[in-house]
Amino acid sequence: MATIKDVAKLAGVGVGTVSRYLSGNASVSPKAGKKIASAMAELQYRPNSMARSLSSKRSDIVGLWVPSFSGSFHRKMLQTIERELRKRDKHIILANAEDSQNDEERIKCLDYLIERDCDGILMSCPELSVIQLAKIEARYPKVVFINRDIEELIDKTFCANHYQGGRLAAEHLIELGHTEIAIVTGRMNAQDAISRHQGFIDRLAESGIEVKPELIESGGYSFELGRAATQRLIDKGIPFTALFCGNDNSAMAAISTLNEQGIVVGKQVSVIGYDDIDLAEYASPSLTSVRIPLEEISINACHQILNLCYGESLPIKTRFEPTLSIRNSTHSVKQLKNK
Known part of the structure; x- marks a missing residue:
């Protein structure tokens, strides 16, 4: 195996x-750089990533x-970020807090990444408080937060207007004549879930619902x-003509459950979702959903971490x-009654 000496x-x-060339040092002349690149190709030399990181x-x-x-x-977020980093010969290490029961355990996931000498960290952290995020940013400045809205960290927080997203869902149901409405919320200890729920409730209240x-x-x-x-x-037996899900x-689980109980979505009840994931249009019936531009959010967050690092x-x-993607799972109250 060829070495740097070879x-x-x-x-x-x-x-x-050669060491300066591998680290990207501009002091290496173009002529010397060409010779080194040619020698590396001829010898099929691959630089040791550990040594290179120590040098650079x-x-x-x-x-x-x-x-x-x-x-x-989060799969969409991961795919988008990984693609953007790969374009610039950067790589990714993942950590998730799926089994974390409290903030202390969630912070340990961050420590895992810091200990692995990441140049920067992207965080999608709906359950951590603003105070916790401010502490993280003070401790580790090369961090960017996805799906959070913090005015004090506006250049490091990338998100959709979830309050407006909730209002869009409510507006759609109001236009369709629905007044008996049910809600399946997201996790109500998360900022985005709270915002969309409040936007939905506020818009309904403005119309007296x-x-x-x-x-x-x-x-x-x-x-x-x-x-x-x-x-x-369903078990409560209280009638509703529309259901908004977090x-x-x-x-999609609601559509399946309602249909199994003999309540046909699109004929007896309307269902509206949130996020507008790729599978939404393939549900049966196809799902009306508030579209969050997750790919654009992820790309911009990724660009900022590249800027910082x-x-x-x-x-x-x-x-x-956000915008609204209207499909077959929602109909007007009049249409529902006629089916």
């Missing part, structure tokens, strides 16, 4: 020159912290919790507006 000998330069004082690795690897939302407390159930974000929450609503997993000057946008 490369230096073949290129006719010193070992120190960076690892070319970015950490990604997410609350869970399950579900389409109040959701009965008995028709609000917590569903988390999984298929299982969405199914269980929908079944609890994410698309819950909404590697001196790039990529343009960024930090705030994004």
Whole structure:
């Protein structure tokens, strides 16, 4: 196996020159650089990543912290970020807090990434408080937060306007004539879930519509919790013509559960989801959903971590507006009654 000394000998330069070339040091002349590159190709030399990181004082690795690897939302985020980093020869280390029961355990996931010498860290952290995030940023400045809205850290927080997303869902149901409405919420200890729920409730209230407390159930974000929450609503026997779910997993589980109980979605009840994941249009019936531009959010967050860690000057946008994708799972009250 070729060594750095072999490369230096073949290129006719010193070992120190090869080392500076590998670290990206601009002091290496173009002529010497060409000789070194040619020698590396001829010898099929691959630089030791550990030695290179010691020389350049960076690892070319970015950490990604997410609350869970399950579900389409975070998979999309991961795929987008990994693709953007790979374009610039950077790599990713993952950590998730799926089994964490408190903030202390969640912070340990961050420590895991820091201990692995990540150049910077991207965090999707809906359950950590603003105070906790401020402490993290003070301790580790090369951090960017995804799906959080913190005015004091506006250039390091990338998110959609979830309050407006909730209002869009409510507006759609109001336009369809619905007044008997049920809700399966997301995790109500998370900022995004609280914001979309409040936006939904506020817009309904502006039209004189109040959701009965008995028709609000917590569903988390999984298929299982969405199914269980929908079944609890059905078991109460309180009529509703529309159901708003905190994410698309819950909404698709709700469609399945309602249909199994003989309540046909699109004919007897309308269901609207949130996020507009790729599977939403393939549900049966296809799911009306509030679209969060997750790919754009992830790309911009990734650009900012590249700016912070590697001196790039990529343009960024930090705030994004949701839109509504209307499909077959929602119909007007009049249409429902006629079916």
